[in-house]
Amino acid sequence: MAAGQAVAMGYRNVYWYKEGLAGWKKGHNLLESLNFKYAHRKIPEPIAPRALAEKLRSDPRYLLVDIRDNKSRQKDGLIDGPTEVLPLYQFHTDFAQLPDDKVLVMVDIRAKQAPAAIRYLLEKKYYFTHLTYLKGGISAWISEGLPVKAF
Amino acid sequence: MKNSGHWLPAILISLALLVCSNLSCLAAGDIQIITTPELKKWLAAGQKPFLVYTLSQVEFYEERIPGSVCIPTEQMKTSRELPTNMDTPTVFYCAGPG
Numbered sequence: 001m002a003a004g005q006a007v008a009m010g011y012r013n014v015y016w017y018k019e020g021l022a023g024w025k026k027g028h029n030l031l032e033s034l035n036f037k038y039a040h041r042k043i044p045e046p047i048a049p050r051a052l053a054e055k056l057r058s059d060p061r062y063l064l065v066d067i068r069d070n071k072s073r074q075k076d077g078l079i080d081g082p083t084e085v086l087p088l089y090q091f092h093t094d095f096a097q098l099p100d101d102k103v104l105v106m107v108d109i110r111a112k113q114a115p116a117a118i119r120y121l122l123e124k125k126y127y128f129t130h131l132t133y134l135k136g137g138i139s140a141w142i143s144e145g146l147p148v149k150a151f
Numbered sequence: 152m153k154n155s156g157h158w159l160p161a162i163l164i165s166l167a168l169l170v171c172s173n174l175s176c177l178a179a180g181d182i183q184i185i186t187t188p189e190l191k192k193w194l195a196a197g198q199k200p201f202l203v204y205t206l207s208q209v210e211f212y213e214e215r216i217p218g219s220v221c222i223p224t225e226q227m228k229t230s231r232e233l234p235t236n237m238d239t240p241t242v243f244y245c246a247g248p249g
Contacts, residue, residue, distance in 0.1 A: 002205040002224040003182045003243040009228070013240045015185045015200065020247020024216055027187045032217040039213035069225060088207040089223035112246070113210065120209045 043118045044128055046111060046135035049144045055103075056081040063102040067091065067117050068138070070151070072109055076138050077148030079107060088113055091120065100126055106133035111140070185242060193242075194218065200240040201233075216244065 003016040017023075025031065033039050047055070055062045056079075064083040066073065073085075086094055088108070098104060104121070106114035114133035121131055134141060142148065185193075193200055194217075202219045204211050211221035222230045234241065 001243075002203065002222070002227050002245075005224070005227045006233070006241060006243065007182060009233075010237050011233075011241055012238050014181075015183050015240065015242040017185050017187075017190055017242050017244035018247065019187050020244045021214065021216070022247030023187050024190075024244075024247075027191070029187070029191060030217055031214045032219075033214045034212040087225070088209055089225050092208040092212075113207075116207075116210045116213055119213070 038119060038123050041119055041122065043115050043122070044132045046114075047105060047132045048135045049141045049146055052079075052105060052134055052141075053146050059103070061101075061103045062105060063099065064105050064107050065098060065117070066107045067113060068108055072138070073151040076109075076142060078151050079138070079141060080147055080149045083107075088117060091117055095121065095124060098126075100130065103130050103132065106131075107141075108133070108137045109139060110137040111135060112137070190216075190242065200242045203233075203241060203243045205243055205245045210246075219244075 001016075003014050006014045019026075021031075052062075056064075062082070064079055064081050066078060066083055066085045067088040069087050069089070084098060086098070098121070104126070106117045108114045108117075111133060114137070118131050118133060122128060136143070138148075194202075199218060202216060204215050204219045204221045205224045205227075206221075207223055208221050211219070215221070220232050222232055227233075
C-alpha cells in the first residue's frame, strides 16, 4: 500500500482516504478529468472466459494483454496463450508496443481496470473492432475452471 | 526469591523500552484514516494537503479528485513528485471499495 510505503520512507504525516474515488463520487463531489467525453465513451463488449478460451485455440489474431501487476500474476498465474505483459501503471508510456493488426484482449483482475485501458487505446486510434476485454477478469477465468500457467 | 529480585528490574526496563519504541513509532509514522467530509473540508481550506492518486496515469486521465498528482504504488520509491518536506500532510487514495 502506498501510504505504508510513504511511512517506511520516513513521511510523518500520512493519511489514507480509503473511501477513494468511489466515496468521493458518492458524495457528489467535484471531479477533475483530462477529457470527460473520452472518459465516458462507448467501449466494445467484453468476451466471456469460455468464448475467449475457444478463440485462443482457433483464431491466431487474438492476443492477450495482461495489465495486472506482478503481485497478481504471481498469485493467480497467467492465461495460457499469446500474451503481452503490460502493467497498467506503464501503459501510457509503453502502449505503442501493442500491435494494431491483432484483436487485443485486456486481462485484469475483475474487469474493473480494463475499460480504462481500452478507452486509452481508442483515444490513440486503435480500432474499436480490434479491442475487447475478459469479462470478469482473471477471477472469472479461474472460477470457470479454465487453465492458468505459473508466472 | 533471590533470583526473581534480580529479574524484576530487567523485565520492567524491557517493558518500558517496548512501550517507548511503540510510542515513537506511532508518533513518527502512523497512517491516519481520513473521511470524505474531512477531506472535503481540508481541500476547501487555504493550506491543502498533498493529494496522491495511487493507480495508473491511464485511470488518472479519466477522473481524479481536483488537485491530485498521480504516483502509482509501484513507482512510489522512485518518484520525484513526493514532497521533500517529510512533515507535509500527504493523503493517498485509489479507486476505493466496490
